[in-house]
Amino acid sequence: MRAATSLLRERILPVLVVVAAILVVWHVFVVVMNAPFERDQAARAGMSPSFAEIVPRTFSQTRPVLPAPHQIAAELWDTTVNKAITSKRSLIYHASVTLSAALAGFVIGSLLGIGLAIALIHSRVLDSSLMPWVIASQTVPIIAIAPMVIVVLNAVGITGLLPKAMISAYLSFFPVAVGAVTGLRSADRLLLDMMRTYSASKAQIFWKVRWPSSLPYVFASLKIAVAAALVGAIVGELPTGAVAGLGARLLSGSYYGQTVQIWSALVMAAVVGAGLVALVGLVQSVVLRRMEGR
């Protein structure tokens, strides 16, 4: 009971206070940023409304400069609960399009990254030839190739999910490769020597020592990779024009000035991103706890 109240006071209360402060500031900005439009409209109609008359109107514009939180919430509710999932207007449909591309890319990229890491630690030539490039590529804005990949693959006849998944895979590949190499190298020297005295085979050393000791590093980079994969899938939806997906919602919203649509797509992307990272974190804590138990 005491632990629960201290958790409430130490952790949850500060976050709630900060969130409340953000909401208050947000509402102030809604008034400040949307008021010029209302004044303008009123001036054209030949009226000069008082400040108190303008304030309520700033919260209910159809295309506000900054939508109020309740407008975003209403749009979210309307496009998730009130629309059939198969409908093109359903945000869940768009989120699932993006999510499936991001997940497919994440799985492909992570498997390739781990595979490359395993090859790197077993071949010194490959390691010293390729590793500097892998590290250097992390400093490069890889996302810039997204439009080219999409268009070129479209030209070859590959469309739909796969081009986006390839960008996600490409983005998640490098962090996983770097993290897995670091992790596989972090195995305790004493344990490796001991395995050698047992005359363990390379495969046995890998599965019993190197792989388990690499998992904390691998999971840390998997979290980065899954977030990167989502960004890749969203950006991958931009060059094809607004067809489907969260990126398409952002793009069509910005074409037609639908700010509420942009913000709700953004909130959805945030929810999906946080969910993905939390999911990897959950798997991580379960796996690492079971490993400790052995």
Place this chain on the structure above:
Amino acid sequence: MGYLVFALAFWIAAWAVNGALVSHAFATPTGAVAARVSVPALFGLAVLVAWECTVRGLAISPILLPPPSAIAARLAVSVPVLWADFEQTFLRSVLPGYIIGCGAGFVAAILIDRSPFLQRGLLPIGNLVSALPMVGVAPIMVMWFGFDWQSKVAVVVIVTFFPMLVSAVEGLAAAGRMERDLMRTYAADWRQTMLMLRLPAAAPFIFNALKINSTLALIGAIVAEFFGTPTVGMGFRIATEVGRSNIDMVWAEIAVAAVVGSLFYGLVALTGRALTFWHPSNRGGRA
């Protein structure tokens, strides 16, 4: 066919040379350093040769994958355009945004440092925001600040602010309890403790954020340009030249972006290493 055979032969030869270089024990440190640099360089060259010969040998359309020689030729003749894009994207968008975003994150970290309550409230939110696809704010910023560099600066500020905030708060907590107590016995005030103990202790964390942010800033600016620009900029150029099927120009722009990205990162990393030379991560390991 000859091209493909040549590529294969070159690849095998480069692999053999690299194998010899890696397993050879060098007597002098300079020899070892030269080998460490030339092995990846030779590998990169082998990749370029394989790329060039495969494209020529299989007669792949330049609209799908242009050979490196065509990209280099295009790079050489379009220096003015590439420079204008660099100026717009890097000098006008990335640099100001990076400085403002990192500076604001740092100042915010110092401000909330005195309040454990604010720290406990802001850190979980900062961590959450750092993991979100923040480039999604790009269309909103383009709507608020217009098509020109101002909106890109705004995106870069938002993208770089939270990683810096989280790292700086973590870094400011890094100074040890004993050292802080020592400062108190010296009757050092808050400013002195900050300047002489806590900021130096936080420097490695801050430079870590600066390094991460150097990449994030470039990504943010390029993606923001996909949502609307004046007719100049790296992201704009990539998007439009893809549409016009000038894939060699796209590759030239990507090459520029890659060089700019690694130079920016390298510069920040070198500055960090020079300023935090005392930190174990910069001292140990290499002789």
